[in-house]
Amino acid sequence: MAEPRFQPGEQVRVINALPLGHVRTPFYIRGKTGTIERYCGSFPNPEELAQMRDGLPAQPLYRVKFRQQEVWPDYDGSPNDVLEVEIYQHWLEKA
């Protein structure tokens, strides 16, 4: 299992990558900055499972909290509204 590198409350940025293959990080969240809400556990890497490999070592998965206004520039709801997305560690960097 890969070592978890982030703690709840830490600021992280989703890398703005456009790789090939099957990925589980939605396009709309790439490049956005959020806060680690919780560590969800470690799981075989879906990008590897998709290619018929075992996905090991397991990769840490986090629930990351984003302000809706950060995600959607024209968002007209409350500035306190948030969106939570589950993202694997290798898609995150320290913000």
Add this chain to the structure above:
Amino acid sequence: MRSHHDMGGLPAGKVDRIEHDYADWERRVDAMGVVLSRKQLLTVDQRRRAIEALTPQAYDQLAYYERWVIALGQTLIQRGILTSAELAKKMLEVEKRG
């Protein structure tokens, strides 16, 4: 660039929340998916990869379980359980039944 299936945030109509009844063939496709998972021949990620490989036109036009049929078929061929030739022969047989 953004992959066609990765539609989150794009303008769209309302989500259809009506419950649908499943046709027999759809139940069979679902069961096939369960069997392949149990036999460790298919993961949800492999299935998604195969579905995401559809052309944008096919992705939009095919029904949910039609996408699954294609994904399961591709996986069976890649795993060496079926050959394209066997599948072609069977499809022609079924077509002749009318």
